[in-house]
Amino acid sequence: MIENLVIVESPAKAKTIEQFLGKDFQVKSSMGHIRDLAKKNFGIDLENNFTPQYIIPEDKKKIVAELKKLVKNSKTVWLASDEDREGEAIAWHLSEVLNLNPENTRRIVFHEITKNAILESIKNFRSIDQHLVNAQQARRILDRIVGFELSPVLWKKVKPSLSAGRVQSVAVRLVVERERDIINFKPVSSFKVTAIFNSKNVSQQLRAEASKRFETVDGARKFLEQCKLSEFSVIDVTKKPTKKSPSPPFTTSTLQQEASRKLGYSVSQTMTVAQKLYEAGKITYMRTDSVNLSDTALDAAKKVITKEFGAQYVHIRQYKTKSKSAQEAHEAIRPTYLEKQDIQGNNSEKKLYELIWKRTIASQMSDAKLEKTTVTIDVSNATENFIAVGEVLNFDGFLKVYIESTDDDPEEETKGLLPPLKVADKLNYVNIDAVQKFTNSPPRYTEASLVKKLEELGIGRPSTYAPTISTIQNRGYVLKEDREGKERKCIALDLKDKTITEKVITEIFGKEKSKLFPDNIGMIVNDFLIEYFKNILDYNFTATIEKEFDDIASGKLDWTKMLDKFYNPFHKQVSNTLEVSERSKGERLLGNDPETGKPVFVRLGRYGALAQIGENSTDENTEKPKFASLLKGQNIETITLKEALALFRLPRNVGTFEDKEMVVAIGRFGPYIRHDSKFYSLKKNIDDPYTITAKRAIELIEAKREQDRNKVIQSFKEEPDLQVLNGRWGPYIAFKKNNYKIPKGKDPESLSLADCKKIIEEGDSKKKK
Numbered sequence: 001m002i003e004n005l006v007i008v009e010s011p012a013k014a015k016t017i018e019q020f021l022g023k024d025f026q027v028k029s030s031m032g033h034i035r036d037l038a039k040k041n042f043g044i045d046l047e048n049n050f051t052p053q054y055i056i057p058e059d060k061k062k063i064v065a066e067l068k069k070l071v072k073n074s075k076t077v078w079l080a081s082d083e084d085r086e087g088e089a090i091a092w093h094l095s096e097v098l099n100l101n102p103e104n105t106r107r108i109v110f111h112e113i114t115k116n117a118i119l120e121s122i123k124n125f126r127s128i129d130q131h132l133v134n135a136q137q138a139r140r141i142l143d144r145i146v147g148f149e150l151s152p153v154l155w156k157k158v159k160p161s162l163s164a165g166r167v168q169s170v171a172v173r174l175v176v177e178r179e180r181d182i183i184n185f186k187p188v189s190s191f192k193v194t195a196i197f198n199s200k201n202v203s204q205q206l207r208a209e210a211s212k213r214f215e216t217v218d219g220a221r222k223f224l225e226q227c228k229l230s231e232f233s234v235i236d237v238t239k240k241p242t243k244k245s246p247s248p249p250f251t252t253s254t255l256q257q258e259a260s261r262k263l264g265y266s267v268s269q270t271m272t273v274a275q276k277l278y279e280a281g282k283i284t285y286m287r288t289d290s291v292n293l294s295d296t297a298l299d300a301a302k303k304v305i306t307k308e309f310g311a312q313y314v315h316i317r318q319y320k321t322k323s324k325s326a327q328e329a330h331e332a333i334r335p336t337y338l339e340k341q342d343i344q345g346n347n348s349e350k351k352l353y354e355l356i357w358k359r360t361i362a363s364q365m366s367d368a369k370l371e372k373t374t375v376t377i378d379v380s381n382a383t384e385n386f387i388a389v390g391e392v393l394n395f396d397g398f399l400k401v402y403i404e405s406t407d408d409d410p411e412e413e414t415k416g417l418l419p420p421l422k423v424a425d426k427l428n429y430v431n432i433d434a435v436q437k438f439t440n441s442p443p444r445y446t447e448a449s450l451v452k453k454l455e456e457l458g459i460g461r462p463s464t465y466a467p468t469i470s471t472i473q474n475r476g477y478v479l480k481e482d483r484e485g486k487e488r489k490c491i492a493l494d495l496k497d498k499t500i501t502e503k504v505i506t507e508i509f510g511k512e513k514s515k516l517f518p519d520n521i522g523m524i525v526n527d528f529l530i531e532y533f534k535n536i537l538d539y540n541f542t543a544t545i546e547k548e549f550d551d552i553a554s555g556k557l558d559w560t561k562m563l564d565k566f567y568n569p570f571h572k573q574v575s576n577t578l579e580v581s582e583r584s585k586g587e588r589l590l591g592n593d594p595e596t597g598k599p600v601f602v603r604l605g606r607y608g609a610l611a612q613i614g615e616n617s618t619d620e621n622t623e624k625p626k627f628a629s630l631l632k633g634q635n636i637e638t639i640t641l642k643e644a645l646a647l648f649r650l651p652r653n654v655g656t657f658e659d660k661e662m663v664v665a666i667g668r669f670g671p672y673i674r675h676d677s678k679f680y681s682l683k684k685n686i687d688d689p690y691t692i693t694a695k696r697a698i699e700l701i702e703a704k705r706e707q708d709r710n711k712v713i714q715s716f717k718e719e720p721d722l723q724v725l726n727g728r729w730g731p732y733i734a735f736k737k738n739n740y741k742i743p744k745g746k747d748p749e750s751l752s753l754a755d756c757k758k759i760i761e762e763g764d765s766k767k768k769k
Contacts, residue, residue, distance in 0.1 A: 005074035012279035020115040083109035088132035115280040135553035185441035191220035197427040204419035209387035213716040220434035226382040232427040236376040243367040249332035250289035252462035285442035287462040288330035288350040291319040298340040301364040334360040362402035365536035369395040390418035434493040444515040458543030477522030485511030520609040524586035590641040611644040655694030
């Protein structure tokens with residue numbers, strides 16, 4: 001007989017908890033949810049108060065059977081799934097499926113996996129909170145209704161196999177609207193004037209900026225002409241003490257944002273690594289919107305800061321959560337043991353842990369004390385002044401440990417130390433520059449900044465941010481990409497030795513790294529949903545739904561009434577849309593083909609966005625239209641007639657090689673050469689498919705052949721499917737579509753067939769284990 005059976009949702013969590021409990025406790029994992037809504041008929045009985053119809057998936061039946069056996073032989077069952085709504089639902093499903101007796105079933109929750117937290121939770125067990133379960137069920141059922149009713153509308157009216165979702169569609173809308181803001185943005189130029197001064201009294205040079213920007217080059221030139229013969233003198237020196245305060249400890253959203261900025265992690269990568277750290281007992285629960293720290297954590301922080309930096313660096317604070325939608329009374333994300341500055345683990349885990357440790361410690365450290373100095377310089381022949389601003393750090397405080405990053409890309413220079421100047425000091429200019437600057441379009445979202453926006457709008461919760469960001473990319477509505485910048489000409493004036501020179505300089509603008517771009521299909525689906533389901537994609541509506549889930553969780557709202565209020569008008573809206581809406585292809589007329597006079601369209605086709613020359617016709621005698629797929633990065637809304645017509649120049653014959661044609665075309669994976677039924681990729685950012693020559697095409701073919709020759713180290717006539725190959729990460733054995741690592745110390749060139757088969761057998765046995 002088992003005295004105590006503890007059930008958690010993951011093996012890693014089970015392993016950590018087992019270390020803290022004695023021999024009277026056995027810990028088992030349910031491997032996440034053990035049942036889900038059935039696919040048939042929505043998995044919901046719409047006529048019977050939205051009763052969910054749950055099934056146990058095939059891959060969970062063995063786990064359920066094993067747990068049932070253990071439960072029968074257990075005196076007490078402890079349900080220790082996570083403390084949020086999802087965790088509460090897992091506990092409830094376990095209770096229902098395993099037929100647990102309430103008298104010997106205990107629900108325990110903890111926000112960190114430490115011995116004290118586990119033992120404390122056992123002392124303070126409770127029953128399952130049905131309100132939290134209902135909130136989770138309401139979310140799951142509502143999202144199933146929206147997805148299962150909206151998606152078929154998109155199949156019929158836009159394109160097969162599309163999907164829609166309550167939160168994912170709103171996230172796509174944000175990305176689409178931002179892209180259109182960028183498309184419609186008209187940059188405005190002005191001239192920024194910067195001067196370098198020196199003084200007889202000090203050796204250090206002073207950099208200052210004119211008090212206004214000039215709208216035209218003539219205005220900037222006139223000001224430089226005035227500066228030519230002007231005298232420059234200091235008319236004001238203002239010193240003002242300032243301070244910087246640390247940011248609060250991490251919530252789910254702010255951790256995702258900082259890990260993106262500082263470590264380059266995607267939102268889903270951050271959550272995967274954080275989950276491992278939590279389950280290993282190294283950090284507190286990672287899905288939270290609270291910035292609160294426990295008294296124990298505050299005491300630990302005080303001790304660490306005093307020991308490492310001194311008592312003058314301690315400033316204990318308790319932050320208040322700004323988010324109105326904060327779910328439960330969780331703690332912020334922090335290390336479980338603050339005295340541990342680093343941990344054992346892989347590189348990703350170490351980096352994320354260090355980030356969390358620094359942010360937590362910094363949040364309890366003193367403000368940084370600075371002195372801001374502003375120097376105003378008079379120009380005797382002009383009404384404008386020059387302004388120089390500098391900062392001195394008098395006490396570093398929390399900056400000793402941590403500086404928060406931002407998504408902004410400020411143009412201004414880093415403020416440094418200014419030379420010691422006083423009023424009436426005379427200055428001489430070294431040179432004065434007037435450079436044309438352009439206003440920047442709104443920035444595209446990164447994964448992290450999109451999470452920030454969703455949180456600001458009250459859309460989604462800590463548990464839904466990462467899945468939402470992943471879903472919109474997996475569906476192909478949004479792409480995360482790097483884009484090359486474009487060149488732009490700017491005018492620059494320079495005043496030196498009383499002579500003004502003018503030149504044209506080139507700057508690169510619009511370069512993007514890991515930014516979110518809406519795909520053509522994402523924009524078309526968004527427009528269709530906005531036209532017919534504007535209320536569902538309304539930001540306030542989505543935030544209101546989230547608030548109602550919160551009310552269900554706190555017992556203020558009945559979940560079936562909430563669903564009933566939503567479903568009836570929504571279902572009518574779906575039926576009406578199917579009747580009245582027309583098929584949406586996102587079609588746009590660009591103009592006429594100069595050669596044939598036929599109209600040129602861009603639209604959505606079966607396999608993506610395409611350009612079309614000529615009209616569709618049922619008349620067999622009419623010439624059929626020509627089609628060409630749009631290139632990666634081309635947009636239905638912005639492509640020009642010239643760009644569309646260029647697509648029809650491919651495929652093109654660039655010559656012959658070895659008596660066979662070389663044809664250049666663009667396929668699913670980019671531009672390529674087809675020769676002798678084989679394909680050779682063009683080099684990105686080097687080869688242009690429209691201009692590549694026969695000579696260059698032959699070079700690429702020969703280079704690929706050489707690469708392939710060097711790839712095969714050994715092959716065996718007795719076993720044609722087995723090869724020893726050179727790969728990206730070194731030599732390996734390839735056999736029947738499986739790859740096998742060659743052990744260290746083995747020479748790939750001297751391996752016999754028997755040696756290879758032995759390595760394959762050992763590799764297969766490891767996989768089975």
